[in-house]
Amino acid sequence: MSDNSSHSSALATGRQKLFGHLAMVLFASLIAGSFTLGALAVPHLEPAALNAIRFLFATLIIGLACMIVLPQRVTSPGALWRFVLLGFPMALYFVTMFVALKTTNPVSTGAVFTLGPFMAAGFGYLILGQVSRPIVLISLAVAAIGSIWVIFRGEWDAILGFDIGKGELIYFVGCIGHAFYAPMVKRLNRGEPVLLFTFWTLLATTIWISTYGLTEIIATNWFALPGIVWSTIAYLSVFTTALTFFLVQFSSLRLPSSKVLSYVYLTPVIVILLEGFAGHGWADVSILIGALVIVLGLLVLVFAPDG
Numbered sequence: 001m002s003d004n005s006s007h008s009s010a011l012a013t014g015r016q017k018l019f020g021h022l023a024m025v026l027f028a029s030l031i032a033g034s035f036t037l038g039a040l041a042v043p044h045l046e047p048a049a050l051n052a053i054r055f056l057f058a059t060l061i062i063g064l065a066c067m068i069v070l071p072q073r074v075t076s077p078g079a080l081w082r083f084v085l086l087g088f089p090m091a092l093y094f095v096t097m098f099v100a101l102k103t104t105n106p107v108s109t110g111a112v113f114t115l116g117p118f119m120a121a122g123f124g125y126l127i128l129g130q131v132s133r134p135i136v137l138i139s140l141a142v143a144a145i146g147s148i149w150v151i152f153r154g155e156w157d158a159i160l161g162f163d164i165g166k167g168e169l170i171y172f173v174g175c176i177g178h179a180f181y182a183p184m185v186k187r188l189n190r191g192e193p194v195l196l197f198t199f200w201t202l203l204a205t206t207i208w209i210s211t212y213g214l215t216e217i218i219a220t221n222w223f224a225l226p227g228i229v230w231s232t233i234a235y236l237s238v239f240t241t242a243l244t245f246f247l248v249q250f251s252s253l254r255l256p257s258s259k260v261l262s263y264v265y266l267t268p269v270i271v272i273l274l275e276g277f278a279g280h281g282w283a284d285v286s287i288l289i290g291a292l293v294i295v296l297g298l299l300v301l302v303f304a305p306d307g
Contacts, residue, residue: 048213087204096174146293
């Protein structure tokens with residue numbers, strides 16, 4: 001009976017980890033789909049205002065879902081300071097990202113972001129005692145190399161000419177916050193349903209971002225925004241805010257922090273596929289090779305032992 005019980009427990013754990021990996025593949029896919037819409041909306045709306053409204057709508061969506069799905073007795077968790085603490089690093093990430101883009105470019109910020117999974121592994125060890133095996137760190141390094149190759153479009157001169165300036169340093173601070181967030185989800189969760197945990201975290205993040213961007217929010221003529229902006233806000237609110245927050249928290253309770261954050265490397269691969277299938281042209285062979293390196297690195301990571 002004991003052997004059967006252990007076998008059943010192992011199978012259940014394996015299923016939960018599989019669901020965690022699948023959730024992060026969906027996460028990367030949703031993020032990839034937001035780039036085109038985001039580029040169309042940014043000229044019409046200041047970044048802080050855009051993020052504030054997307055997080056507000058996402059909070060309302062998840063709040064409504066909580067009211068429908070969850071029993072009333074679990075709608076008000078204790079120790080709300082936990083969510084204030086969780087919301088700050090995420091708000092820090094989004095704010096610094098857009099502040100950095102005023103003085104740098106998406107390629108440079110993308111390169112800085114490749115450090116995220118390594119920092120998450122470090123925070124996972126400090127906060128949760130998660131020890132990453134060498135194979136995990138090697139897989140992360142391989143995926144990071146492939147990601148950098150894709151980000152710089154396979155151009156050695158661009159890679160070697162990468163210059164760390166003020167914008168990159170500002171964004172690096174935000175990436176520290178993003179890496180800190182994943183292990184803290186598991187550390188601060190007290191058994192609440194993921195949906196409820198997501199709601200309170202989103203609410204705290206919304207308050208932090210709105211506080212920072214209050215001037216932009218007040219100055220925005222919301223009724224004069226074109227339809228493409230509201231379409232973008234709708235997509236960002238539902239898919240790349242409400243749903244992705246849920247997916248990250250869902251996976252953070254099932255996977256080591258380093259593995260959760262590693263799926264950000266999959267985003268440029270999916271962007272390449274979406275652009276190709278949409279008829280916008282396929283990337284050069286050298287870039288496709290970089291994308292293949294990312295996929296191979298992540299596949300090794302998926303099957304590598306957690307600790």
